[in-house]
Amino acid sequence: MTGYLSDVAALARKDLVVELRTRDTVPAMLLFIVAALVVFHFALPEGSSRLAAGGMLWIALLFTALLALVRAFVGEREEGTLDGLLLAPCDRSAIWLGKTLSVLAFLLFAEAVALPAFALFYEPLTWELVAGVALANVGIATVGTLLGAMAAATRARELLLPLLFLPVALPLVIGGVGATLADEPGRYLAFLALYDLIFAILSWASFEYVVTE
Amino acid sequence: MSTSLRNNGAALLSLAAAALLVAGISLALFWAPEDVDQGILQKIFYVHVPVALTAYAAFGWGAWKALRLLWKGGDRYDLESYTAVHMGVIFGVLTLVTGSIWAKASWGHWWVWSERQLTLFLILFLFYSAYFMLRYSTDPGPRRARTSAVYALFGVALIPVSFLAIRLAEGLIHPVVFTRDGPQMDGAMFLTFCVCLAGMLALGGGLYLLELAGKRADASLQELRERLT
Secondary structure (H helix, E strand, C coil): CHHHHHHHHHHHHHHHHHHHHHCCCHHHHHHHHHHHHHHHHHHCCCCCCHHHHHHHHHHHHHHHHHHHHHHHHHHHHHHCHHHHHHHCCCCHHHHHHHHHHHHHHHHHHHHHHHHHHHHHHCCCCCHHHHHHHHHHHHHHHHHHHHHHHHHHCCCCHHHHHHHHHHHHHHHHHHHHHHHHHCCCHHHHHHHHHHHHHHHHHHHHHHHHHHHCC | CHHHHHHHHHHHHHHHHHHHHHHHHHHHHHHCCCECCCEHHHHHHHHHHHHHHHHHHHHHHHHHHHHHHHHHCCHHHHHHHHHHHHHHHHHHHHHHHHHHHHHHHHHCCCCCCCCHHHHHHHHHHHHHHHHHHHHHCCCCCHHHHHHHHHHHHHHHHHHHHHHHHHHHHCCCCCCCCEECCEECCCHHHHHHHHHHHHHHHHHHHHHHHHHHHHHHHHHHHHHHHHHHC
């Protein structure tokens, strides 16, 4: 078990070190989400309610996450790193978990800027919103990493990932928007946790089938 | 021998489907009592709901075959899973169309977001359309078979999760016929519904076997051609 965890930690650290050196993904995510929030200001008519702003935030988060997910495996494929990882003497699901953790770290980074920006431009943050985002992050990273690996193996690559990801991520949006806006956010937060659990187990169990030749 | 048996299965199921559907529709039109609220409009229930349940059955069957593929391996499960999902999408589109007609007739709008089942089918339609994109964008081989299988398995997890999400989010406009206390309709209606459901399932099964035979023939033809060249 400790061997498994240290494999996961090493794989996640590898992604973070690569990102620190190249600075490919996170700056792009930050710029994208702030730009999206600015665009939404002009897309929402004057006097729109806080309900509309809350919904828009979730769209921005989802599309920003797509940027990270596309980058996560396309690079590995182009450079041939994935073949090396598959040859490494570790459990295949450790590759998925390592990748999921690094995507999660990127998302947290982007949100550390996006949520204060949202509070500045639109509405003050509530604890329900932050909890909803935190729970949704786990779902986005777990499912998205698996689907990203799937899409990276196809000819269409980055074109395919949004098509695969958005229908699966729809319950996350429903749960997230509900947690942000509903009067009883508890049910929605519980739903998000349930989603995370189900899809984390599924993705963990099926990753090996997706990456092996 | 085995091929002819399978074709016989398709023929038998098609005959059963024809007989049951004719019987079911006649029962629905001439025997089952009219609904107090909706009148004749409610008759579309005998088509809409069986079509929807057949679509679920096809998706479930596809996921079951996908699970077998991942568990045991073997090319035939890939084709079977693919064909089942294919059938599921066809019946899913039919569900969207009949549901839309029902919504227009009873509420005056072609599309009502608060109709939970229809919204769910829209999500599933998007999800399984991406399944085809995934398949056509990957070269044939064991990897494509496994990737498609994993995606088909995600589908059956997505159905209850999305349903729960939509139920959390929406009000209650859709008439809820099946509750925890059993079906809320009288005996004649329920019997008619069961005949229609059996007919639709037989139709789905027959189409599935026919399509499978066609796809298998296609695959063997391809193989023969490759051997000749």
